[in-house]
Amino acid sequence: MPTGExxxxxxxxxxxxxxxxxxxxxxxxxTVQRTVTVAPKRTDPGFYKRLITQLNPLxxxxxxxxxxxxxxxxxxxxxxxxxxxxxxPFLFYDRREQWKEMSGLLEGTRSDLWRSYFDDISPNWKGxxxxxxxxxxxxxxxxxxxxxxxxSDEMSGAMHGQYKEVxxxxxxxxxxxxxxxxxxxxxxxxxxxxxxxxxxxxxVGLFMSxxxxxxxxxxxxxxxxEGDLNKLELKLNDLRGAFFRSGNPAMGARDLHLxxxxxxxxxxxxxxxxxxxxxx
Amino acid sequence: MRHVDAFSAGRLDDVAGLLRETxxxxxxxxxxxxxxxxxxxxxxxxxxxxxxxVSGAGRLRTLSIDPRGxxxxxxxxxxxxxxxxxxxxxxxxxxxxxxxxxxLTRRPSDTTVPADPLAGHIRDVLRGE
Numbered sequence: 113m114p115t116g117e118x119x120x121x122x123x124x125x126x127x128x129x130x131x132x133x134x135x136x137x138x139x140x141x142x143t144v145q146r147t148v149t150v151a152p153k154r155t156d157p158g159f160y161k162r163l164i165t166q167l168n169p170l171x172x173x174x175x176x177x178x179x180x181x182x183x184x185x186x187x188x189x190x191x192x193x194x195x196x197x198x199x200x201p202f203l204f205y206d207r208r209e210q211w212k213e214m215s216g217l218l219e220g221t222r223s224d225l226w227r228s229y230f231d232d233i234s235p236n237w238k239g240x241x242x243x244x245x246x247x248x249x250x251x252x253x254x255x256x257x258x259x260x261x262x263x264s265d266e267m268s269g270a271m272h273g274q275y276k277e278v279x280x281x282x283x284x285x286x287x288x289x290x291x292x293x294x295x296x297x298x299x300x301x302x303x304x305x306x307x308x309x310x311x312x313x314x315x316v317g318l319f320m321s322x323x324x325x326x327x328x329x330x331x332x333x334x335x336x337x338e339g340d341l342n343k344l345e346l347k348l349n350d351l352r353g354a355f356f357r358s359g360n361p362a363m364g365a366r367d368l369h370l371x372x373x374x375x376x377x378x379x380x381x382x383x384x385x386x387x388x389x390x391x392x
Numbered sequence: 393m394r395h396v397d398a399f400s401a402g403r404l405d406d407v408a409g410l411l412r413e414t415x416x417x418x419x420x421x422x423x424x425x426x427x428x429x430x431x432x433x434x435x436x437x438x439x440x441x442x443x444x445x446v447s448g449a450g451r452l453r454t455l456s457i458d459p460r461g462x463x464x465x466x467x468x469x470x471x472x473x474x475x476x477x478x479x480x481x482x483x484x485x486x487x488x489x490x491x492x493x494x495x496l497t498r499r500p501s502d503t504t505v506p507a508d509p510l511a512g513h514i515r516d517v518l519r520g521e
Binding site: 160161164165168171172175176179180181182183185186187188189190192193195196197305306307309310313314317320321324327328331 | 397425
């Protein structure tokens, strides 16, 4: 394996894949061993648009019934709040997948580096480079990558939670409108008669309390996720300490790089001593 | 109702405040409708022979016929007089209902459907922005 040439190292970060590209994984000799295609950007399946398209006519007839009831002012405001809070679950799904991929990529890269050090470098080489690299792999890469991976995992989990809640809320709102709109429409049609008007007022009241409950539940869920995100933010702040001096980006990044001497041909004899030369 | 007005204009505002206001509003409406249901609203035919009383929810509670007026009415006219008395009672109920709604909303009754403040938002979503 040793040829007298220091191995070319492909360090993580130098080959940061951008979306929709191929990632070449090279061995220590610089030859491409396998090619990974980074999944192209996911496309929105259009759930949210379809939801809004189908919800809007139901909203319009519901709004008309609310206005006819004469007491619809608060119900109309709730309609706006409920509709504005509808979210596109795909956004959270997409982020969940992004964080998951990032976590996988981090772990994969960490493992690659770890293995290539212990499989290729430490059994075959002696000298300063081996120590420097070991230090680098153990302290800089392993610890930091694990921390980054952990945060990515939790982010992915949080995004999944949000995705589920947003989807559930969307479907509940749609369900509520889909069941109430026909009833409100027919009661509103009878509201020329005072008895019909009282019935309409009662129905609008029922719709109002159902919508209010939904919004309240969603607000509670939202608040609890705020708490989760806050915890993640604290963890990210901890990570800052690992990457920046005093954890303050304004004070500059910590020096996490390998010494350039490792690739310097003039210092090769000190840094790269093949195990076999010593033995002979 | 500050938050209600903000949301009605399509502005995002304090949701907790909105829920508080709508809760209060729903309670006020239920109470007013409840009180109205307890009321009795009366109406009579033009001759005053038949008198009807309906509850605030429109249910017929009493129907009284003055025997002195009966002599002038045959069975068809009596039926019409009963119908007229009930319609008159319902009209009285309608007036009372309008009054109750006006007291609640503190503004003249208005049943026009306001323009959807989210029309622009929905157009943007459907256009994909």
